[in-house]
Amino acid sequence: MGPDPAVAAVRVAVRRALAGLPADGMVIAACSGGADSLALAAALAFEAPRARPVRPAGGVTIDHGLQEGSAVRADKVVRVLAGLGLDPAGSVAVVVGERGGPENAAREARYAALDETALRLRATAVFLGHTRDDQAETVLLGLARGSGARSLAGMPPSFVRRPSGSEDAGVRYVRPLLDLDRATTRRACRAMGLEPWDDPHNEDPAFARVRVRHEALPALEKALGPGITEALARTGRMLRDDADALDEMAARAYADAAVQGEGGEGGEGGEGGGDGPAAGVVFEVERLAALPRALRTRVLRAAAIRAGSPPGTLAAVHVDEVDRLVTAWRGQRHVDLPGGVRAHRRYGRLLFGPAWAERADSGT
Template structure:
């Protein structure tokens, strides 16, 4: 008796490990766009969940960005239901907001998924991101000049969201999809050069592979893992500093506490304080944080620092405040 194709075995094993780590009363959803990666995820979850005594469903999000998206979403829900995922949900969203179409779609999608988690609590959502997606995320962070947290890429788990395939390359996951006799749909946006991730996927990464040799995606993903461990440690220390410096936005942060702290912790606290005050995450960059830091380390009586979202950072009476 022969077993499943090695690719199918790999995706099932990855999902099995995630299921075994979750509490038994958790309803586990596969977030499925109908693409090969998320469809392989849905297939693996549908196979593993009943064998582990777990309740499993699926959810697809209709962003309404293409003609026929509603019909396609219903078709994806039908495929998930045929696999045995119950409930098989469609969530329709309106994509709008700052940060470009990719960021706006992502925000709308996670808002919808958050609602699914809340409605079916306790619940978790599996996402089909692969090792190649992780490498693309790292390259996009490098292009933006982001810090270690951004270069750390996507975590295997963030709250109710889990990514079982981060150690599996895209080729393996897509082979598994085909071996499970699933028919994926390819989103044309994945090949649209207007989108940065598409350019990284189809131009930048292949160019790096050609220039530096194979294995670049795996090396970038490995680097993300190492940086994530460092970033987690620094974020924990920064949280302690934030408590000492003052965590009441109205009162601001103690300059004395910030001055005594290492730069890596101080800038993390200032970045977090700016976000908490209402700075849009997609607009707040290293230059803004550097200027806030100068209010601590190079104070020359500056009146204020302009920040995204119509906010200003000020130093007054030995404290840094951020507000309108």
């Protein structure tokens, strides 16, 4: 008799993800202790020793320190990971700042810790437990922000982050469970005798994602019928190819329009802005104006992120205002962007950098 169908589904997803990686190197499961990442960790512990060749597999949990008793909770998760057979299994405590809002700040702290862990262990990849439900929520949040096709494309199945100051090729992240729903991971945990931890933050309506999960999506299901989650996730997949092609063209346009040697070389890093803020980004306005809008706005968004504007809070309205500095300039000096970044036009050039730097330069 085979495993429970939910367990089998999670294992198959992990097996396929492992098959798509280089044969050598450790794979790490990032585990919060919730049902999604716990089912992922258990599947990785099962599949890694059965891979050909056998693959080392570890697990890590991040202690954000945002709740009382978080260190105790992290220790419990580590014991579960070790009990599953993941080695090494450990936790990393982080300090969550305030930049870009609480959700973005926690995310940045988490990814920075995962980057460091993966590089230290020379891991081939870090597996994340995001599901189809998470994908649908991400697409709906992107729609609400009005940030274009890239936001509507949702989360990629895999991506590479290049930590600031690192000479390594970067850290690869993989989401094996994007085609599975949250109910499947819960069933898998029950079948394996694993008790997931439900983060209280996942029920806090102060967070936009929680409101989407418990209010917006149920309302859409009620008004339009079942299948909204699947439809949103499918839309994300369909838009990703288009967004990838446009982003590739935009990267070339970025390099062509950037002023070399003045902070203008390079483009947006992997997910989460892994390249880190640059001192400044400078473009020739004439070259930007000659681009189709679909490419130009991508270039402007990438420049704002490279200059330090958090991707999660940079919305289409911000990019549109910067675009007006290029296409509808009537002498306006600057546009203030999230993260203390300012875009301003001067002498036929468009500059992105810290707002304080431009104020200091003008003597205000």
